[in-house]
Amino acid sequence: xxxxxxxxxxxxxxxxxEHLKARKGAFRIALIPPEVLRAxxxxxxxxxxxxxxxxxELPQLAxxxxxxxxxxxxxxxxxxxxxxxxxxxxxxxxxHIARALYDLAALHDERDAVAHRLATHxxxxxxxxxAQWVTLSQLPLAGQLxxxxxxxxxxHFGVREIAWMAVRDAVVGSLxxxxxxxxxxxxxxxxxxxxxxxELTRPRGVWCAxxxxxxxxxxxxxxxxxxxxxxxxxxxxxxVANWLNDASKTQAEWVDGVCARWMKESNTxxxxxxxxxxxxxxxxxxx
Numbered sequence: 001x002x003x004x005x006x007x008x009x010x011x012x013x014x015x016x017x018e019h020l021k022a023r024k025g026a027f028r029i030a031l032i033p034p035e036v037l038r039a040x041x042x043x044x045x046x047x048x049x050x051x052x053x054x055x056x057e058l059p060q061l062a063x064x065x066x067x068x069x070x071x072x073x074x075x076x077x078x079x080x081x082x083x084x085x086x087x088x089x090x091x092x093x094x095x096h097i098a099r100a101l102y103d104l105a106a107l108h109d110e111r112d113a114v115a116h117r118l119a120t121h122x123x124x125x126x127x128x129x130x131a132q133w134v135t136l137s138q139l140p141l142a143g144q145l146x147x148x149x150x151x152x153x154x155x156h157f158g159v160r161e162i163a164w165m166a167v168r169d170a171v172v173g174s175l176x177x178x179x180x181x182x183x184x185x186x187x188x189x190x191x192x193x194x195x196x197x198x199e200l201t202r203p204r205g206v207w208c209a210x211x212x213x214x215x216x217x218x219x220x221x222x223x224x225x226x227x228x229x230x231x232x233x234x235x236x237x238x239x240v241a242n243w244l245n246d247a248s249k250t251q252a253e254w255v256d257g258v259c260a261r262w263m264k265e266s267n268t269x270x271x272x273x274x275x276x277x278x279x280x281x282x283x284x285x286x287x
Contacts, residue, residue: 001157004022004129010068013044014044014045017035017039017044017045020035020036020039021046023048025051026046026050026052027051029054029055032051037055039247040052040123041056041168042064043064043065043068043121043122043123044123044188045122045123046156047125053158053271058082058085058093058097059085061123062078062082062100062101063082065101065123065126066101068117068121068126069101069113069114069117069121070108070113070114071105071114072104077100077102077192078104081096081099082100084096085097086132094125094129094132095132097129098128098129098136099132099136101118101129101133102133104163112170118130118133124158124159125275126157127151127156127159128158130164131151131159131163135166135169135170136150137165139172141167141170141173141174141181144166144170145178145181148163148164149193152164152193152196153190153193154192160192160196164199164200165207165208167200168200169209171200171211172209172211172262175214176220179220179223179224182200182224183223186198186225187227191233191235191236192235194226194236194237195235196229197224198225198228198236198240198243199239201224201243202242203215203218203243204246204249205246215246215247215249215250215251216251218247218250218251222258228240229262229266229270229271229274230268230270230274231274237273237274238277240278241273241278242277244259244274244279245278245279245280248278252282255278259274259275259278259279262274262275263275
């Protein structure tokens with residue numbers, strides 16, 4: 001099938017399941033309608049909740065996505081990877097698939113076109129794999145941040161989480177550079193971008209390496225936190241509060257002082273919300 005025909009065929013298949021996009025996710029995997037599950041595994045729609053994500057048949061989805069982006073779904077590299085997936089933990093499986101697709105793309109005559117198709121794929125999981133390519137790119141930190149930005153701003157929550165995790169190790173390895181490079185991000189118009197800068201640098205974070213330097217000296221990140229202390233987005237507010245709550249477990253007095261100062265200098269509902277959540281661990285230990 002010619003490339004133009006493949007694109008038209010994929011577009012038609014996506015249009016045919018357009019009615020599924022407004023669905024509410026099933027609250028049990030067993031209740032996911034077969035039509036939805038087929039569309040998910042064919043890479044035609046995004047997941048809308050964790051149950052759909054967990055219900056995915058990853059080998060089928062990986063083969064579908066490979067074909068969509070112009071790679072050989074029957075290649076030995078991909079087939080071998082899919083055959084060994086069950087030996088790994090669930091999230092590790094995604095990393096192995098991303099690596100296999102990355103290796104195949106590296107051999108493709110139109111590597112950039114393949115990468116673009118994966119980064120703009122209809123499936124959120126496919127875009128997560130594209131975000132993981134940033135980790136594999138061996139770009140310097142500035143290049144990784146530039147490459148991951150589109151995923152940090154992705155409309156799907158899952159892609160945004162993978163985005164910051166993809167560059168977390170690079171940030172840990174070049175912390176001062178990262179703190180400087182991210183300063184424009186916390187002033188961006190897009191709350192997803194602002195939240196990314198905060199979430200990426202959390203001292204402890206979730207499912208990721210801890211940043212020991214910021215556990216010991218959280219004040220080094222104040223240039224990122226200060227512009228967010230009265231942010232209008234609840235998404236950003238929660239991240240900033242969680243950042244400070246992380247820091248309170250090692251530098252309680254400093255966090256208490258920052259929150260007190262913010263409340264004095266910016267006594268807004270947004271700042272009060274951040275401060276209250278930021279001090280929740282300290283409130284428990286003192287109460």
